[in-house]
Amino acid sequence: MEFKKKLRTRLYVAISYIILGAAMIATAELVDTAGAFLSSFGFAIIVMGLVRVWQYRRITKTEESIRAREIVETDERNLTIARRAAHAAFSIYILLGGCSVIALQIAQKQELSQMLAWSMCALVVFYWVSHWVIRKKI
Amino acid sequence: MDNRIKELRKQNGVTQDELALAVGVTRQTIISLESGRYNASLQLAHRIARYFDCAIEEIFIFGEDKYGI
Numbered sequence: 001m002e003f004k005k006k007l008r009t010r011l012y013v014a015i016s017y018i019i020l021g022a023a024m025i026a027t028a029e030l031v032d033t034a035g036a037f038l039s040s041f042g043f044a045i046i047v048m049g050l051v052r053v054w055q056y057r058r059i060t061k062t063e064e065s066i067r068a069r070e071i072v073e074t075d076e077r078n079l080t081i082a083r084r085a086a087h088a089a090f091s092i093y094i095l096l097g098g099c100s101v102i103a104l105q106i107a108q109k110q111e112l113s114q115m116l117a118w119s120m121c122a123l124v125v126f127y128w129v130s131h132w133v134i135r136k137k138i
Numbered sequence: 139m140d141n142r143i144k145e146l147r148k149q150n151g152v153t154q155d156e157l158a159l160a161v162g163v164t165r166q167t168i169i170s171l172e173s174g175r176y177n178a179s180l181q182l183a184h185r186i187a188r189y190f191d192c193a194i195e196e197i198f199i200f201g202e203d204k205y206g207i
Binding site: 078 | 158159162163164166167170176178179181182
């Protein structure tokens with residue numbers, strides 16, 4: 001039952017994406033300065049929403065398909081793989097980001113370098129805050 | 139960690155798919171368990187033991203670890 005609720009929540013989120021995408025396109029049409037980027041982005045979000053709705057319909061066709069999907073999403077090996085991949089991505093990002101900050105400084109691109117440095121700092125702060133919150137919970 | 143999952147599975151005439159469905163994991167996880175590439179959590183080990191009506195120690199072979207235990 002819990003997993004069915006989770007799937008339904010995803011359906012509502014998908015519908016929100018479609019509404020948000022439509023709003024972006026409408027805004028782009030009404031506001032001259034919005035530009036093509038907003039309407040393209042809105043279109044992409046609508047497509048994403050439609051794909052999620054289609055996925056929901058495919059998954060919820062039968063009880064067996066719901067159960068199969070639940071197993072795939074809660075399988076402990078899959079969760080372990082996802083966690084390790086996220087950790088690896090985080091480490092690689094910090095390493096490459098650090099090198100990029102230095103390279104941008106050398107190339108005299110101060111603003112870009114600072115933006116990248118600040119985003120990396122924010123990521124590290126988010127990591128430690130998440131770590132602290134999760135440590136309190138478990 | 140070594141285990142006897144494949145042996146018990148064949149003894150009981152159970153396919154990897156059937157075992158996976160019964161204990162709530164994917165077939166790939168069963169394959170990884172049998173080949174020793176992945177170690178089951180305590181919960182999964184317990185479910186597998188209950189499925190085969192055995193004790194955990196009869197299925198999973200605990201060798202001496204780095205603490206000498």
